[in-house]
Amino acid sequence: LTSIPRLVTAYYTLRPDADVSTQRVSFGTSGHRGSSFDTAFNEAHIHAITQAICSYRQQQGIDGPLFLGIDTHALSVPAAASALEVLAANGVTVMIDEHGGFTPTPVISHAILGWNRGRMSGLADGIVITPSHNPPADGGFKYNPPNGGAADTKTTTWIQNEANRLLSAPSGANGRASGVKRMPYSRALAADSTHRHDFMSAYIEDLGAVINFDVLRGTALRFGVDPLGGAGVEYWGRIAEHYAIQIDVVSREVDPTFRFMTLDWDGRIRMDPSSSHAMQRLIALRDSFDVAWASDPDHDRHGIVTRSGGLMNPNAYLAVAIDYLCTHRDGWSEGSAIGKTVVSSSMIDRVVQRLGRALVEVPVGFKWFVDGLQDGALAFGGEESAGASFVRRDGSVWTTDKDGIILGLLAAEMTAATGRDPGERYAQMEQELGTFTYQRIDAPASAVQKAALAALTPDAVNAHDLAGDAITAKLTVAPGNGAAIGGLKVITERGWFAARPSGTEDVYKLYAESSAGADHLHRIQEEAQAIISQAFAGAAHA
Numbered sequence: 001l002t003s004i005p006r007l008v009t010a011y012y013t014l015r016p017d018a019d020v021s022t023q024r025v026s027f028g029t030s031g032h033r034g035s036s037f038d039t040a041f042n043e044a045h046i047h048a049i050t051q052a053i054c055s056y057r058q059q060q061g062i063d064g065p066l067f068l069g070i071d072t073h074a075l076s077v078p079a080a081a082s083a084l085e086v087l088a089a090n091g092v093t094v095m096i097d098e099h100g101g102f103t104p105t106p107v108i109s110h111a112i113l114g115w116n117r118g119r120m121s122g123l124a125d126g127i128v129i130t131p132s133h134n135p136p137a138d139g140g141f142k143y144n145p146p147n148g149g150a151a152d153t154k155t156t157t158w159i160q161n162e163a164n165r166l167l168s169a170p171s172g173a174n175g176r177a178s179g180v181k182r183m184p185y186s187r188a189l190a191a192d193s194t195h196r197h198d199f200m201s202a203y204i205e206d207l208g209a210v211i212n213f214d215v216l217r218g219t220a221l222r223f224g225v226d227p228l229g230g231a232g233v234e235y236w237g238r239i240a241e242h243y244a245i246q247i248d249v250v251s252r253e254v255d256p257t258f259r260f261m262t263l264d265w266d267g268r269i270r271m272d273p274s275s276s277h278a279m280q281r282l283i284a285l286r287d288s289f290d291v292a293w294a295s296d297p298d299h300d301r302h303g304i305v306t307r308s309g310g311l312m313n314p315n316a317y318l319a320v321a322i323d324y325l326c327t328h329r330d331g332w333s334e335g336s337a338i339g340k341t342v343v344s345s346s347m348i349d350r351v352v353q354r355l356g357r358a359l360v361e362v363p364v365g366f367k368w369f370v371d372g373l374q375d376g377a378l379a380f381g382g383e384e385s386a387g388a389s390f391v392r393r394d395g396s397v398w399t400t401d402k403d404g405i406i407l408g409l410l411a412a413e414m415t416a417a418t419g420r421d422p423g424e425r426y427a428q429m430e431q432e433l434g435t436f437t438y439q440r441i442d443a444p445a446s447a448v449q450k451a452a453l454a455a456l457t458p459d460a461v462n463a464h465d466l467a468g469d470a471i472t473a474k475l476t477v478a479p480g481n482g483a484a485i486g487g488l489k490v491i492t493e494r495g496w497f498a499a500r501p502s503g504t505e506d507v508y509k510l511y512a513e514s515s516a517g518a519d520h521l522h523r524i525q526e527e528a529q530a531i532i533s534q535a536f537a538g539a540a541h542a
Contacts, residue, residue, distance in 0.1 A: 001136075001257045001259055002074070002135075002136040002137045002256075002257055004074045004256050004257060006037075007035075007036055007037065007074055007075065007137055008036075008074065008075070008078055010036040010037050010039075010042070011036035011041070011042050011043055011075055011078050011079075011139075012042075012043050012078070014036060014039045014042050015039070015042070015044055016039050016040070016042055016044055016045060016167060017039070018164060018167040018168040019168075020039075022038065022039075022040060023038075023039045023040060024164050024167065025045055025048060025049055025160050025163040025164050025167065026160065026503075027156035027157070027159065027160045028503035029150075029364060029365040029366075029367070029503060030132060030140070030142055030150060030365075030366075031128075031140050031141050031142030031143065031150070031156075032045065032049060032140065032141045032142075032160075033131045033134060033138055033139065033140040033141075034138065034139065035075075035137040035138050035139070036075060036137075036139065037137055041075060041079075041138065041139035041140075041141075043078070043082050044167060045141075045163070045167070046079045046082040046083055046086075046141060047082055047085070047086055047166075047180045047182060048163040048164070048166040048167050048180060049141055049159065049163045050082070050083045050086040050087060050127075051086050051090070051162075051163070051166055051179065051180045051181065052158075052159045052160075052162035052163040052166065053127065053143055053159060054086065054087065054090040054092060054181075055162055056155070056158060056159055056162070057092070057125065060145075062123055062125055062145070062146060063121075063122060063123075064093070064115065064116070064119075064122040064123045064124040064125070064146075065093040065094065065095050065115065065124045065195070066087060066092050066093065066094050066095065066124065066125055066126060066127060067095045067108050067111045067112055067115075067124060067125075067126040067127075067197070067199075068080065068083065068084070068087075068094050068095065068096050068103075068126065068127050068129075069097070069102075069103030069104070069105070069107065069108040069126065069127070069128050069129070069130075069199070069231070069298075070102055070103060070128075070129040070130065070231070071102055071104075071105075071128075071129065071130035071131075071230060071231040071297040071298040071299075072102055072229055072230055072231055072233075072254050072256065072297050073130065073131055073134075073136065073138065073139060073140070073256065073297060074136060074137075074256035074257075075131075075138070075139030076102075076129045076130060076139065079129045079139055079141060080096075080129050081185045081188075083127060083129070083141075084096070084185065084188045084189065084194065085182040085183055085184070085185050085188045086180060086181060086182045087188070087193075088183055088187070088188035088191040088193055088194060089181040089182045089183040089188070090181050091193055092193060093193045093195065094193060094194050094195065095111070095195050095196075095197040096194065096195070096196060096197065097196070097197065097199055097200075098196035098197055098198050098199075099196075101234065102230075102231035102232075102233070102234075102254075103128075103199050103231055104230075104231045104232045104235065104295075104298055104299035104300070104404075104405065105128050105130060105142075105231075105298040105299060105300040105401050105402065105403075106203075106299065106300060106389070106399045106401055106402065106403035106404070106405055106406070107199050107200070107203045107299075108126045108128050108144060108199075108401070109126070109144060109148040109149060109399040109400055109401035109403075110148075110202070110203050110206070110398070110399050111124070111126070111197070111199060111202065111203070112124050112125060112126050112144060112146065112147075112148040113148040113374075113397060113399065113400065114202060114206075116146055116148075123146040124146060125143070125144060125145050125146050126143075126144040126148075127141070127142065127143055127144070128142045128144060128298065129141055129142075130142065130231075130297060130298035131297075132296055132297065132298055132300065132301070133270050133271045133272040133273070133278075133296040133297065133301060134270065135268050135269055135270055136256060136257055136258050136269055143155070143156070143159060144401065147370050147371070147374055147400055148370070148374070148397075148399065148400040148401065149366065149367060149369070149370030149373070149374075149399075149400035149401050150365070150366055150367045150370070150401060151367065152367050152370075153367075165179075166179045166180055200234070200235060200238060203235075204235065204238050204239055204242055205242065207239065207242075207243070207405075207406070207409070208243070209392045209393060209394070209398070210390070210391075210392045210393060210398045210406055211406060211409045211410065211413055212328070212393065212413050212417070213243040213245065213413075215413060215416045215417045216243065216245045216412060216413060216416050217243070217244055217245060219245075219246075219416045221246075221290040221291075221412070221415060221416055222246060222248065222288065222289045222290050223245070223246060223247045223248065223289055223290065223291060223292065223412045224247070224248045224249075224250055224282070224285060224288060224289035224291075224292035224293075224305075225247055225248070225249055225250065225292060225293055225294065225295075225408060226249075226250040226251060226279075226281060226282040226292070226293075226294040227249065227250075227251070227252070227294070227295060227299075228258075228261070228271045228273065228278075228294050228295065228296060228297065229251070229253055229254050229255060229258055229260065229261075229271065229297065230271065230295055230296060230297040230298065230299050231297060231298050231299050232295055232299040232404075232405060233249075233252055233254055234252075235299075235405065236249050237249060239405075239409075245412075247412075248288075248289070250281065250282060250285065250292075251281075258271060260281070261278060261281075262277060262278060262279075262280035262281060263277060263278075264277045264278050265277045271296050271297050272296065272301075272303075273293075273294040273295055273296055273301055273302055273303025273386060273404070274301065274303050274311075274314045274385065274386040275303075276310075276311050279294060279303055279305065279311050282294050282303075282305050282311075283305055283310055283311055285305075286305050286306070286307055286310055287307060289305075289307065290307060290415055290421060291304070291305070291306055291307070291411045291412060291415045291421045291422065292304075292305045292306075293305065293407070293408035293411055293412075294408075295404035295405065295408065296404065299403075299404045299405055300387055300401060300402035300403065300404050301385065301386045301387050301402060301404045302317075302386055302387075302388070302404040302407035302408050303386060304317045304407075304408070304411050304422055306411075306421040306422055306423030306424070307421060307423075308421050308423040308424045308427070309423035309424075309426075309427070310423075312422060312423055312426065313438065314384055314385065314386035315344055315345035315347060315348070315384055315436075315438055316345075316347070316422075316423075316426045317386075317407075317411075317422055317426075318340070318344065318345070318348060318382040318384075318388060319345065319347045319348050319351050319426065319429060320414070320422045320425045320426050320429065321380070321382070321388065321390075321407065321410055321414075321422075322338055322348065322351055322352065322355075322380055322382070323351050323355070323425070323429065324410070324414045324417075324418070324425070325379070325380060325390055325410070326338075326355045326357065326379070326380075327355075328414075328417065329379075329393055329395075331392075331393050331394040331395050332379050332391065332395045333376060333379070333395050334356075334357075336357070336376055336377060336378060336379035336391070336395065337357060337358035337359065337360045337372070337377060337378050337379070338352045338355075338357055338358070338359055338360070338378070338379065338380050338381075339359075339360045339361075339362060339368070339369045339372060339373075339378045339380065339381035339382065339480070340359065340360075340361055340362075340381075340382055340383070341361070341362055341363065341364050341365075341368075341382075341383040341384060342361055342362070342363060342364070342475070342478050342479075342485050342489050342498055343364060343383075343384050343440075343489075343498045343500075343509075343511040344382065344383060344384040345384070345436055345438050345513060346436060346496070346513060346515065347429070347433065347434075347436045348382075350433045350434070351429070351433065354433070357379075359480070360372065360377075360378065360480035360481070361478055361479045361480040362478045362480045362481050362483065363478045363481075363483050363484065363485040363486060364383065364485070364486070364500065365383075366381065366383060366387055366389075366401065366402050368381075368478075368480075368481065368483065369381030369389075369400070370400045370401075373389060373390075373391065373397055373398075373399075373400045374397050374400050375397075376391065376395060376396070376397070378391075379391050379395070383402075384440075384511070386404075387402035387404075388402060388403070388407055389401065389402055389403040389406070389407075390406070434515055435515065435517075436513055436514070436515055437513065437514050437515075437517060437518050437520075437521045438511075438512070438513040438521075439511075439512060439513075439521060439525070440509060440510065440511045440512075441509070441510045441512075441525065442502070442507040442508075442509055442510075443507060443508055443510060443529070444506060444507055445501060445502075445506060445507055445508040445536075446506065447506070449501075449508070449536045450501030450502070450506075450508060451501075452535055452536060453487055453488070453499060453500065453501050453508055453532065453535060453536075454486050454487060454500070454501050456476060456487065456488045456535055457476060458474035458475070458476060458488075460535060461474050461488065461490065461531055462534075463490075463527070463531055465492075466490055466492050466495070466497070466524060466527055466528070467492070467494075467495060467514070467520055467523035467524045467527055468520075468523070469492035469493055469494050469495070470492060470493070471490055471491070471492055472491050472492055472493060473489075473490070473491040474488065474489075474490050474491075475488070475489040475490075475491070476488055476489075485498070485500065486500050486501065487499050487500030487501065487508075488500075490528070490531070494514060494515050494516045494520065495512065495513055495514035495515060495516065495520060495521065495524050496512070496513055496524075497510060497511065497512040497513075497524050497525065497528040498510075498511045498512075499511075499528065499532050508532070510525065510528060510529065510532070512524045512525050512528060
């Protein structure tokens with residue numbers, strides 16, 4: 001187990017060296033992440049990032065309130081204190097939870113959009129302090145601009161570069177970065193610019209706009225939820241009470257060591273609701289509920305456990321959710337499209353085609369769905385890592401960040417409305433549209449190899465066949481928006497693979513899928529690894 005006292009001590013005492021790449025600020029697909037033990041997530045990082053955000057706000061003319069939320073990781077509380085010291089010193093109006101509690105990521109997105117609705121000036125933005133489902137020793141820090149979603153690459157690059165400039169600047173007499181404005185935490189907490197905000201009520205009371213609770217009231221069905229010790233732990237009881245539905249909360253325990261978790265596939269603790277290893281507690285209770293679900297520490301991801309089939313593959317649930325929503329939301333525009341990432345299942349393509357809607361395929365990262373969800377071009381956006389959100393019942397924007405809360409409640413809604421749980425619905429879908437076998441593998445890769453993979457071009461792949469089928473496409477940009485996928489996707493009539501480097505670990509991720517069974521999938525994987533090895537060999541030779 002992580003020693004929380006040592007972790008927090010390291011946060012305050014270890015000073016990053018900006019000349020060491022692993023100790024610099026680095027924004028991936030979901031903000032800056034790292035552990036204070038590795039001098040990758042420390043007080044100096046948070047001061048620098050927050051000051052950079054203050055400078056960015058000033059540059060962009062963002063002068064409304066900043067909504068600040070945290071999850072239940074041990075480093076989130078000290079990081080929130082550090083951020084508030086800088087925000088208050090810069091005169092930023094900050095909204096924090098009225099009880100000093102935890103705030104899920106989608107609740108921050110909902111708050112930003114709610115404040116900005118109808119405004120042309122005084123726009124709000126937000127900071128979410130969370131490393132998502134990462135191990136207990138990690139911390140994370142994410143900026144959400146006025147569109148309510150995770151910041152785009154242009155914005156995060158600017159913030160990252162400015163934060164690293166501040167880290168590199170000579171320290172003042174007090175040992176702090178000279179370009180960072182800050183005040184003592186006690187003063188920042190009591191500052192006129194710091195306000196308490198009721199995040200929970202605003203979000204919960206608006207849930208009826210996105211979930212049809214009418215079909216849930218009075219039902220004899222039993223629903224269960226495991227918050228996995230996360231930021232929504234106090235939300236579920238309030239939701240059940242407010243909408244008069246039966247939801248059993250499996251555990252209300254919050255412990256920064258997350259000692260109650262079963263170990264993930266590699267023996268580490270991760271609060272990943274899509275992992276069968278991490279989800280053993282709820283899977284063991286599958287027969288106790290008609291459908292159950294879990295969310296990660298910041299409640300932006302979901303895991304659905306059905307009585308019929310146990311823990312669902314995230315791709316399977318995305319396909320079922322899209323099919324149900326598009327046939328049970330009369331207020332949605334027929335012209336709104338469905339968004340998926342390039343590494344999500346082809347089952348989604350077939351579902352969307354059957355529905356007669358357009359499909360928008362984008363690179364990995366929920367930030368690519370933000371604009372579409374906000375302006376109504378997209379009705380739904382989802383990624384294979386069990387993150388999704390969708391628009392309100394009237395077709396207007398709900399959140400522009402992943403929302404594990406509504407994806408869990410949707411499983412209850414569709415079970416009550418159709419009499420079949422999501423697992424049963426997917427089994428029927430396979431009979432109608434075919435069976436897909438999908439797997440992701442993480443394989444070792446050096447920094448040089450990861451760079452080579454990210455820079456691959458279609459011409460670098462000499463193969464014309466994959467697992468016995470002709471290659472029909474070699475992609476390095478997403479079909480939906482032309483943005484670089486940071487890797488390669490190779491497609492045939494019966495399958496595909498995609499490979500991209502990890503932004504935080506020395507591995508590359510290999511995604512593969514076959515519509516011809518497990519043996520065919522294994523052939524795709526083997527030949528994909530050979531293609532990637534050739535690319536790595538070329539990089540080493542260069």
